[in-house]
Structure formats: C-alpha cells, structure tokens
Amino acid sequence: MxxxxxxxxxxxxxxxxxxxxxxxxxxxxxxxxxLKAGRAKAIRFSTLDAICQHLDCQPGDLLRYDTQDHNEL
Structure with missing residues (x-):
C-alpha cells in the first residue's frame, strides 16, 4: 500500500x-x-482526531505517502 x-x-x-x-x-x-501494522483499509476521522489529540501531533506525523511503493503495483 x-x-x-x-x-x-x-x-x-x-x-x-x-x-x-x-x-x-x-x-x-x-x-x-x-492500524499500526498498516493492515487497516480505512480510519475514521474521529479516531484520527483522537489519536492526534492524545499524542499531540498532526495527521502528517502519522501518515505518509510512499510513491515507490505505489509504483510497484
């Protein structure tokens, strides 16, 4: 993914x-x-919000896009 x-x-x-x-x-x-293992197909915004709030971080600290992985598909 x-x-x-x-x-x-x-x-x-x-x-x-x-x-x-x-x-x-x-x-x-x-x-x-x-979710942590990358096996989730989706994440609710409310869950992402709760994680970011509790860890005091931004969504971009948790999620990133890997173009090399995408090109292998």
Whole structure:
C-alpha cells in the first residue's frame, strides 16, 4: 500500500504503549494493532482526531505517502 502508517514511531517518541493509547482514545487494542501494522483499509476521522489529540501531533506525523511503493503495483 502506498500509505505508510508511522503510529509506532510516534508512540515510541511519546514513550507510550499501544494499549495505553487504545484505552485513552476508546478503541480496542486489536483495532489499534491493525492500524499500526498498516493492515487497516480505512480510519475514521474521529479516531484520527483522537489519536492526534492524545499524542499531540498532526495527521502528517502519522501518515505518509510512499510513491515507490505505489509504483510497484
């Protein structure tokens, strides 16, 4: 997929565990794991908003576009 999820990087910068974030924003640890691993097909804006608010970051800190990955399709 051409969209890369850098949630694990931001969690490491904030010294926070995935389970802590999941509990703080009200989603299951399994759903956060799917998002973190890049296996999610979609993300709700409300979830993205909650993640950004809790980690004090911008959506661009969590999501990036990889043109090389896209060209391999």
């Amino acid at each position: 051409a969209i890369i999820i850098d949630l694990d990087v931001m969690l490491a910068k904030r010294k926070m565990k995935s389970s802590e974030l999941a509990n703080a924003i009200g989603i299951t640890p399994q759903n956060l794991s799917v």
